[in-house]
Amino acid sequence: MEPRQSRQERRSALQDxxxxxPFLTDWQLxxxxxxxxxxxxxxxxALDIPELRERARTIAASTYAEVRALQGEEVVGELIELxxxxxxxxxxxxxxxxxxARNQILRGHFLFAQGNSMxxxxxxxxxxxxKSADVRFYQPVYLDDRVVAKATVTSIQGNxxxxxxxxxxHDEVVFRGEFVVVDxxxxxxVLHD
Amino acid sequence: MEPRQSRQERRSALQDxxxxxPFLTDWQLxxxxxxxxxxxxxxxxALDIPELRERARTIAASTYAEVRALQGEEVVGELIELxxxxxxxxxxxxxxxxxxARNQILRGHFLFAQGNSMxxxxxxxxxxxxKSADVRFYQPVYLDDRVVAKATVTSIQGNxxxxxxxxxxHDEVVFRGEFVVVDxxxxxxVLHD
DNA sequence: CAAGTGTTATTACCAGGTTATAAGTTCTAT
DNA sequence: ATAGAACTTATAACCTGGTAATAACACTTG
Numbered sequence: 001m002e003p004r005q006s007r008q009e010r011r012s013a014l015q016d017x018x019x020x021x022p023f024l025t026d027w028q029l030x031x032x033x034x035x036x037x038x039x040x041x042x043x044x045x046a047l048d049i050p051e052l053r054e055r056a057r058t059i060a061a062s063t064y065a066e067v068r069a070l071q072g073e074e075v076v077g078e079l080i081e082l083x084x085x086x087x088x089x090x091x092x093x094x095x096x097x098x099x100x101a102r103n104q105i106l107r108g109h110f111l112f113a114q115g116n117s118m119x120x121x122x123x124x125x126x127x128x129x130x131k132s133a134d135v136r137f138y139q140p141v142y143l144d145d146r147v148v149a150k151a152t153v154t155s156i157q158g159n160x161x162x163x164x165x166x167x168x169x170h171d172e173v174v175f176r177g178e179f180v181v182v183d184x185x186x187x188x189x190v191l192h193d
Numbered sequence: 194m195e196p197r198q199s200r201q202e203r204r205s206a207l208q209d210x211x212x213x214x215p216f217l218t219d220w221q222l223x224x225x226x227x228x229x230x231x232x233x234x235x236x237x238x239a240l241d242i243p244e245l246r247e248r249a250r251t252i253a254a255s256t257y258a259e260v261r262a263l264q265g266e267e268v269v270g271e272l273i274e275l276x277x278x279x280x281x282x283x284x285x286x287x288x289x290x291x292x293x294a295r296n297q298i299l300r301g302h303f304l305f306a307q308g309n310s311m312x313x314x315x316x317x318x319x320x321x322x323x324k325s326a327d328v329r330f331y332q333p334v335y336l337d338d339r340v341v342a343k344a345t346v347t348s349i350q351g352n353x354x355x356x357x358x359x360x361x362x363h364d365e366v367v368f369r370g371e372f373v374v375v376d377x378x379x380x381x382x383v384l385h386d
Numbered sequence: 387c388a389a390g391t392g393t394t395a396t397t398a399c400c401a402g403g404t405t406a407t408a409a410g411t412t413c414t415a416t
Numbered sequence: 417a418t419a420g421a422a423c424t425t426a427t428a429a430c431c432t433g434g435t436a437a438t439a440a441c442a443c444t445t446g
Contacts, residue, residue: 056250120301
């Protein structure tokens with residue numbers, strides 16, 4: 001007779017359980033797997049699985065960090081040059097919160113956010129909203145890369161500003177975007193066509 | 194002489210501290226605010242702020258909820274429905290960190306990020322990158338709004354997926370986007386035209 | 387001065403662990 | 417079968433980050 005469950009089986013079952021509910025205590029796991037709490041602890045040690053609180057904290061912190069990374073300052077990326085109404089440059093350092101864990105490639109919306117921020121920053125007004133954007137991603141950007149975004153106002157029609165953004169990593173184009181932003185600082189019409 | 198800080202001030206300072214780092218213990222808070230731990234506890238009680246573990250657990254659980262189907266890929270917004278390769282829905286709660294301080298309007302790149310996340314999530318593959326996107330913002334979205342993004346795969350050509358995203362607040366369209374995402378899980382050609 | 391308010395300290399208790407140590411239990415090889 | 421190793425369980429001491437209750441101190445204010 002083999003034991004109702006080998007250690008290998010039990011451990012992979014444990015991983016499965018935690019995969020679809022990381023908020024189980026050792027007692028719940030012990031109960032589920034029909035072994036003692038002590039065994040669960042040993043298994044966690046062996047599998048290098050941290051305690052419940054640590055798991056919760058880590059999950060919370062990682063998702064929180066991503067939102068923070070995106071929400072942070074007024075401009076996504078560091079503004080290094082700005083000529084209002086004309087052009088500007090910003091640099092974004094790619095941190096681990098911004099990439100896909102699996103392949104360390106920067107998630108597209110950060111490039112968009114950097115460009116969008118630049119487009120908005122270029123307009124000298126209190127209330128500026130993005131109306132539309134047409135963007136294209138040329139090359140993947142990786143963890144620790146520095147993305148240089150150059151934005152230029154190409155045309156102004158009334159309260160609409162047309163802004164072109166080109167982003168580079170190592171002098172290679174990785175992203176291009178055409179943004180239309182609208183200055184709605186005093187006029188009534190908001191974002192209507 | 195009033196005390197160096199009134200209770201009101203201290204409590205709002207406490208809220209500020211926790212707003213930008215919810216993972217502070219009572220001792221760290223006490224240290225920061227130059228009062229005793231007991232006072233911090235009283236303040237938390239008064240402000241109805243739960244203990245650290247509860248805060249972490251809540252943050253973790255909220256973003257983790259229902260994402261099981263996705264196997265750990267994070268999405269901007271909470272995924273509430275997902276039919277791989279077909280369509281899905283996510284909801285984004287607009288918090289104060291996502292808006293322009295001046296007018297409480299949601300910054301455009303969050304709508305883009307929500308849409309982009311959905312587009313990527315819809316493809317059942319390990320490595321999915323955004324190739325291009327064409328987006329339009331119809332109405333401003335405000336603090337505390339709930340943005341419902343509905344994404345649909347409209348066409349698949351080889352490893353390219355065309356995804357339409359429509360986002361709503363109170364049944365009104367606020368954002369539309371056409372995303373082209375590429376599955377590069379095994380093929381060599383990466384993002385080249 | 388007394389009273390009330392705000393703050394601090396102290397004690398007992400709890401969950402969900404860690405770490406170490408010892409005592410079963412089961413498998414395996416001789 | 418039986419000793420030894422491997423595995424499992426139990427036990428006790430300790431830790432963090434709290435809750436809850438109670439008491440004492442500090443300060444203003446009538």
